[in-house]
Structure formats: structure tokens, C-alpha cells
Amino acid sequence: MVTIPKNIPYKTYLKEEEMPKTWYNVRADMAKKGIDINPLLNPGTMQPVTLDELSHIFCYELSKQELDNTNQFIEIPKTVLDFYRMYRPAPLVRAYCLEKLLDTPAHIYYKFEGNNTSGSHKLNSAIAQAYYAKEQGITNITTETGAGQWGTALSMACGYFGLDLTVYMVRCSAQQKPQRKTIMETYGAKVIESPSETTNVGKAMLAASPDNYTGSLGTAISEAVEVAVTQPNTRYQLGSVLNQVLLHQTIIGAESKAALEEYDEYPDEIIGCIGGGSNFGGLIGVFMKDKLEGKANPHFIAVEPESCPSVTKGEFRYDFCDTGKVTPLAEMYTLGYDFMPAPTHAGGLRYHGMSPIISKLYKEGYIDEARAVNQVDVFAAAEQFCRSEGILPAPESSHAIKAAIDEALKCKETVESKVILFGLTGTGYFDLYAYDKFNKGILANS
């Protein structure tokens, strides 16, 4: 039994009026220091993509945000703020029970983004992207989803605004998680398993090799983009990797920083999982601002799966963002656009590349560390966490939990009271097939 100090809250919810009113655009500060990312390239011309070209794929405002390296802060539209008020501010939790279990002098905090029906932080960007589409008069949206968190989030957002949404869902995920398909349909979305016969890219993949049948995020992206650029009044939306997505997700870090001030603490270490980089980019956002400005020097740790080690084993170079080579090329850490993670790998974090912003900040040493962890260790950490802190975490988030536990155990050895903040991006309610394998001892190691 754990006794929680009376004078310190277990968790902190900011008040609705304390919620950040702006998103932080880290590129503005990167550009000032001469470390801005290199431009996206048009795959046809291999020249930098223009705003006009980009806005055939994405909504106009989102294309502007994608290219913006001058505005440090971008105002959150009132309608988006109102929607945020349905499930935000999200709690910052002091993990007293986990600390006690580990017997560590570290102060462990986590920012919990799973208390909404999408089950993750993805809703923060989904509602923004759907809003800009609605404002522009767009009626149809396409997207892809892997683990299903992004698809669910965008279904909720499109349902709210009455937009027509088609989701290309990676087939192996759709079959592991039929509930994810149902929840998207409940919010009014149309879900198609990818690769599919509805696009040229999908048909080609299916024809090329039966191995392609289980699908990948890269292929699903290609299908969704193909539909967006060939159908009228349709745009494509993406839940990670892009600068615009990292921008929207900075609300995570901004709320975390404000809530930590109520505890009178500043993080020594900030830990997040990375797949495409949206949660980690959002979590570190305003703390990276402090670092770029020389005001503070938190140690940033990005955690990825051993089975899809984009940053720890990938190359930093230009590559396609999708398998079908229909998207612009980005300079990033990549395992190659045709990389397929093992089907035994559970959950998300299956993307071959990495957010160009995260890639650049790591390359330049502003993100201090990238670390790959194996799947069984991740689920063991998840089990420790759920039994002590109550919340059943998503496998993705559990990569961050694993690293946070390791760091807290180091503090025990060195007798240091470090302040560790990690991102608990979501819940594992739709990942129980993987927990079941772990419980039975038959989960593959990576």
C-alpha cells in the first residue's frame, strides 16, 4: 500500500482557461539557429515542393503550416479550442505508486493523453486538420491507419464536422483489431483494408507479391493519397511525421510544462516513444524551445521498437514517405520506403521513416538519445505500470514506460532525485490480443 503525500496532488488538471491558446512552431527557432530542416521534394521534379503543389494533397492552411519556418506561435482556432475542452486539459500524473514499486528517489511524472475515445493523443491533430478542411469547404477526407488510433481520432473529428472520411487500414491491424474498425464506423467513417483493389497502388501491390497482402503503413498512405489527389473536393490527412502534426501536438508539452510548474519542478529527462514522431515532437516542443534558447538543458530520450529501428539503425537521407512513391520525399532517418516490420510486432510504431523535425534535431544533437527496446521487455514494463498505476497502457506508450523505468532504476543506483517526465500517449484497450500473447508467454521478442 502506498501513502500519497496529502499536500501534493496525485494528478494535476489545468483549468480549461489555463489551456494553451497557441501551438509552438519549433521550426521558427530551428531556422534562427540555422538548423532548419531541408525542404520536401516533389517526386516528379525532385525540386522543393511549392505551397501550390502541396495544397493539392493537404488543405491550404495545413500546407501553409507544413512549410512555415517563420511564425514561432500559431493561434489555435476557437472551434478547435472548444473541441479540446471536451477532453483537455489532459492530466499530468505523479507516478507515486510506480516510484514506490521501483523504490527509486526519482520523481516520475507522466502526461496522460489516453482519456478520450480515440484512446490517444492523435485527437489533438485530428480535430485541427478536420477543422481546416471544413473551413475550406472540403467535403471528403482520406487517410490511413495502422494501429487504429489515428483512424479513430480522425473518425471522431470528421463525425463532429460532418465530413466524409475514408480510412485505409493496414490489413494485419484490421484483422488483429476488428473493434477499431467498428469504432471508426460508429463515428461514420468508411474503412477499407489495405492493400485494396480500390486504388492503382493497391492493385499493383497485390499483384506484385502475396507477401504484400498483410499491408504496411507505407502502402496505406499511398492508397489514401492516390484517392485524395484524383477525387474531387478531397484532401489527404496524416496523423504523424508531418511538421503540421508536430505543431498541433505541442499542446502536450505546453500543458505538461504548465502543470509541472504547479509542482515547482522542471524535467531533467523527457522520454517519449517514436513511430512517426508526433507524440514525442509534441511532448518535447516547448522544452526544446528552452534548449534552443539556452534557457534549460533537459535530456531528451526517444524510444523506438527494435523491430522498426528507424533512428537507431536507419540512415539520414531523402526518402519517400510512402511505399508507392506518390508522396513528396523528406530528409529523415529511414529504413527505406519498402521496409516492412515483422508481423509479430504488436501495435503501432511501424513506420519506416521519422518526422524530419525529430530527425534533424537528433542529427544536430538537440535530441540527446535514441534507444531501441524489445517487445517482451516493453510488455513487462506495461504490466508493472498497469498493476501499480491502474492505467492499462498502449504498447506504443509502453516503450516510453520501459525507458522511464530504466532511468528511474539508474537513479536508485546513483541516489539521484531526477525529475523524469514521460508521455503516456494512450491506452491499450484495443491491444489485448497482444497482452494475451504476453500473458501466455508467446509474444515474440521483437
Place this chain on the structure above:
Amino acid sequence: MVTIPKNIPYKTYLKEEEMPKTWYNVRADMAKKGIDINPLLNPGTMQPVTLDELSHIFCYELSKQELDNTNQFIEIPKTVLDFYRMYRPAPLVRAYCLEKLLDTPAHIYYKFEGNNTSGSHKLNSAIAQAYYAKEQGITNITTETGAGQWGTALSMACGYFGLDLTVYMVRCSAQQKPQRKTIMETYGAKVIESPSETTNVGKAMLAASPDNYTGSLGTAISEAVEVAVTQPNTRYQLGSVLNQVLLHQTIIGAESKAALEEYDEYPDEIIGCIGGGSNFGGLIGVFMKDKLEGKANPHFIAVEPESCPSVTKGEFRYDFCDTGKVTPLAEMYTLGYDFMPAPTHAGGLRYHGMSPIISKLYKEGYIDEARAVNQVDVFAAAEQFCRSEGILPAPESSHAIKAAIDEALKCKETVESKVILFGLTGTGYFDLYAYDKFNKGILANS
């Protein structure tokens, strides 16, 4: 798009230190008015059950609470309060978006109890019951679960205290919701499908008729009780119906009332779903105190499924609480201890009886209204709710949503700005097989 007034919060979280420190025991006030419930009867002697007899089934402190009709308030133990701080206070939400959708002048509020991994209010009593067992030195707990919310909650609570838990899960639920089984196992519980070969009651049921194979809550209770009274250092715990459970759940109403005061409102109508009565009893608790004391007169509406209409179609009389006739008899509204709801009925609220407290308060007119609603209407209400308010509700909770929407539409006709409070007891993340049927138009009407 809905514009939410800036000066009024969308949702209200009390501060942790504002959380109620006591549970409210309505029986003390019922006894004062001469309307206390009649005693439980020992099925062997047909005499009132004594504390000594009861404490062979339940822990001693819980047995005392079960029989207590004198103490108006019972202090919440510090350890339980600390656990509550992990997920409470639970938010009170003003349903602006639903109001807008319905175009009603009513003010609709809901108390949301689903923001924890059990997905429902059940954790409020689970942690209390596990605590008293731990304090008494009990090592093994047995229980049953139908929809799975209670089993998950008790698994979390027993996992937290290191108690050994065996859950008898109604077989048809276990097969519809394998994820529920996995989540309980992840928290360390042993899950057995009921009827099973592990008890005499189970064996007899299986031998009697193949129809019994799908199971019922009544049978699962019998099995769990049989094990508790025959195994050493073992006690039985139950997630609804009992006075002790309603007692623990009064934190729902107490928080709701305190949060409504921040809006300067008092409910005209209070609506909850009823299966065994734990959520509804907890929600109306302190408001019922006002009514019993003549201080206020809110209109209470209990909502049940047409397929299991204990209050609207049942009889008020003594009956067994279980199918195997091993438990004490209670005076309550009942459909008969051998009643089996149709297997087409989704989710919980499948119990043949009703909390004796709820039964008595309805019989005496203090609960104003009971209403039965059909399954398809309930899911249609759930869909309206999730698309406007974001949260995917549990089918159980959606019975209350259906009634709240109907009441709000009446207000539209009569142009009345009534304050309607309903209990959103949980989330529907593990009920997607039923949503899938609804989406496909193949859900049975009751």
C-alpha cells in the same frame, strides 16, 4: 459547430482535496422515516441473517456495512481515498454539444465514471471491498462478472493489494468479449467461464440442461459464493445489488452535487440505468438525502432494458439473489431467481433482481419513475451521443442517455430549461461487437 460559452467550463473536476471524505448511508435516513428495507433471510432457517452468518460470505467490515441502518456517514479509509485519487474526482460534464444537437433549452449534465481502466464506476466499490479484505488478512477473493466491468475493476483492486482473485464470468459474455478476460488476467486474476465444472452448482446446471451452457449472472454468483464459503481464508465480493456497494458508490452523487454547485445549479431530474442498482443508487444518494429530509424534490428516473425489466415488470417480494439458491433472500423487485435474459441482449443490466434499497425507495414513491427502453433505441441514442460529445458510451449507460434525450426533447416542447443530470457509468470500448451489429442493422430490438 458548437460555440461553448467562455465563462462556463465544459467540464468540472473538483480538486483532489475537495473529494468527499465519507460515504452516505441512505438506510440511516430511511430507518428514521420508518421505511427501512426488510432484512436479508438465511435460506436455511428463513430467519434474518446475522452479522456472524454474513461474515462467512463477506469480510467482517463489509458485513457490518451491509447491516448498518444507523450511521448516516461512513468515513472512507485513507488508503481507499489515496487509490481514488488515481482516477477521481471524476468529471461532471455539461453536454453543450448534445444540447445543441437536440436544440433543447434543457441543461444536460452527465457525471462520467468511465475514465479509468475498468471503464466504469465499479472501481469505486472494488477498491473498498479489496481494502477491507486485505485489512482482515483475507488472501483469496471470488466474484462473478457479466459484462466484465465489475470483474475488471476487482482485478485492478486485487492486483493493487496483492490478493488472489478468481472471477466466474458468464460464458456468453466471455465469448462475446475475450478482451475482458485478457484484461482481468493482465491484472493477475484467474477467470473461469460459468457454468463450470469447478463447483457443485456449476456441475448441476450443466447436467440439468444444455440451455444453461451460456450462463447467467445468477449462476455465476452461486459458483463464486460456493467457493468462498468452502475454501479457507476466502470471501465473496459482489459489484452491485448490495447495500455496501450502493454505500461506496455514493461518492458519485456527492461529487456531482459539489460540482453542480460550481455551476450554481441543482438537478430537476436525475436519470440512471439500473441492472443491480449500484450506479443509480450511488448517483441519487445525497440527492435522495435532500428528498428524504424535505429539502429538495428532484425527479428520479431509473431506466432498465425491456429484455430484463425487473422493476417495471417484476414483483416486489423476497427472492434469492442467485440461481443456485445459496445466497440469502432479499426483499426486492424480481423477475424470479431463474430468469434468463435473451442472449440477444447486449451488455450488462441482465440481473433478475434489484437492489433492495432501490426497490424499497421505488415502492415507497421516493424514486419517482422506472422506465424500460428497447435495445435499438438505446444504441441509436448512444450514436447521437458519441458523435456529439465524443465519448463512446457503454450500452448500459446508454439506457440513461436514451431517457435523458427523451426528457430534453420534452423540455423543447414545453420550453422549459430543466436541469437534467444523468450518470454516464462507463465506456463502450469492450462492447464493439454490439455496436457492430447495430451499425449493420442486425441488432435485436430487445
